[in-house]
Amino acid sequence: MPFHSRPAAFVRRIRFKWDMLAVLWFILGVFASRPGACAVAVSRLERFEYSQAAMGVRARMVVYAPNRASAESACKRAFARIARLEDVMSDYRPTSELMRLCAKAGGPAVKVSRDLLKVLLKAQEISRLSDGAFDVTVGPLVKLWREARATRKMPDESRLCSARELVGWRKLEIDAKNATVRLKYPGMLLDLGGIAKGYACDEALRTLKRCGINRALIEMGGDIALGDPPPGKKGWLVQIPAAQADERCSQLANCGVSTSGDAEQFVEINGRRYSHIVDPRTGLGLTHRAEVTVIAPDCTTSDCLATAASVLGPEKAAQWMRRYFPRVRLYVRPAADG
Ligand code: ADP
Ligand code: MG
Numbered sequence: 287m288p289f290h291s292r293p294a295a296f297v298r299r300i301r302f303k304w305d306m307l308a309v310l311w312f313i314l315g316v317f318a319s320r321p322g323a324c325a326v327a328v329s330r331l332e333r334f335e336y337s338q339a340a341m342g343v344r345a346r347m348v349v350y351a352p353n354r355a356s357a358e359s360a361c362k363r364a365f366a367r368i369a370r371l372e373d374v375m376s377d378y379r380p381t382s383e384l385m386r387l388c389a390k391a392g393g394p395a396v397k398v399s400r401d402l403l404k405v406l407l408k409a410q411e412i413s414r415l416s417d418g419a420f421d422v423t424v425g426p427l428v429k430l431w432r433e434a435r436a437t438r439k440m441p442d443e444s445r446l447c448s449a450r451e452l453v454g455w456r457k458l459e460i461d462a463k464n465a466t467v468r469l470k471y472p473g474m475l476l477d478l479g480g481i482a483k484g485y486a487c488d489e490a491l492r493t494l495k496r497c498g499i500n501r502a503l504i505e506m507g508g509d510i511a512l513g514d515p516p517p518g519k520k521g522w523l524v525q526i527p528a529a530q531a532d533e534r535c536s537q538l539a540n541c542g543v544s545t546s547g548d549a550e551q552f553v554e555i556n557g558r559r560y561s562h563i564v565d566p567r568t569g570l571g572l573t574h575r576a577e578v579t580v581i582a583p584d585c586t587t588s589d590c591l592a593t594a595a596s597v598l599g600p601e602k603a604a605q606w607m608r609r610y611f612p613r614v615r616l617y618v619r620p621a622a623d624g
Pocket of ligand 1 (some may be wrong): 421422424427448477479480482507509545546547551562564565589596597
């Protein structure tokens with residue numbers, strides 16, 4: 287049996303080592319699962335906050351990290367991710383991927399990046415469900431209303447008419463399998479103002495998570511992406527002015543919160559106030575004034591749903607949301623005049 291004895295001893299030694307490891311694992315598990323063990327690690331986390339200009343607003347990050355170096359390096363990466371997304375989705379930069387795509391409107395399909403494809407697919411889904419209330423092909427109309435804001439004059443009727451003809455989510459063709467997009471008619475213009483910031487918040491949060499930071503908040507204008515709560519808390523304190531008194535200051539985590547309204551961006555012409563949000567069906571800036579807040583599982587969703595709900599108006603929006611997004615929370619309050 288000498289031939290077998292050495293391997294048998296070897297196998298026994300390995301088994302013994304594995305048994306020892308299992309015992310060690312068990313002991314560690316028992317200690318780690320004690321309530322105190324977790325609290326020790328969590329209590330060592332410190333709060334850090336950074337902000338930077340991005341996508342036309344101030345992007346703010348609040349993170350809980352073991353030290354300044356790890357907080358700074360993670361937030362730097364997250365800001366860099368937002369900057370890259372701005373290069374993809376900006377409608378102000380003629381060199382952005384979005385604007386280069388729009389320059390080919392009326393031509394053949396164009397290959398797009400993963401980010402642009404994801405955002406456009408999400409936008410099309412919300413357009414379909416909202417029957418075109420949310421529509422990223424709204425660019426030609428937004429352009430006219432931006433001019434109106436500068437001149438304080440109503441857009442010319444014939445130009446409004448031509449712009450309206452270029453708008454409609456069915457005029458945007460997406461081939462998800464081949465990652466290509468085609469704008470069917472020359473002059474079409476995409477505007478991701480109602481979804482890009484939400485997506486950027488989500489992606490920044492993902493970047494932080496990849497760096498090991500899960501307890502984080504990212505805010506860009508009216509859009510907030512929330513990760514795990516601050517240590518020892520049930521959630522992040524978020525103000526929702528449109529909610530009833532008992533929900534106005536909510537503790538939230540792992541979700542997106544977006545607010546849309548015309549509080550800051552609007553034009554007043556002949557005593558009427560037109561919002562920067564346009565109803566793609568009429569071509570006009572919204573005149574029914576309301577502040578809308580949406581809480582959804584992620585910030586890309588909350589961003590476009592808040593814009594869609596603004597266009598639909600309070601009653602229709604509530605019905606629509608109950609039908610298609612029963613778990614999403616919607617708060618609407620009439621905006622105060624002024
Ligand atoms: P904000 O940009 O102020 O956070 P929203 O998220 O509601 O507000 O987005 C409004 C922006 O979305 C507008 O400035 C414009 O760029 C774009 N937009 C306007 N109307 C629509 C619409 N019906 N559907 C999709 N996007 C729109
Ligand atoms: Mg929005």
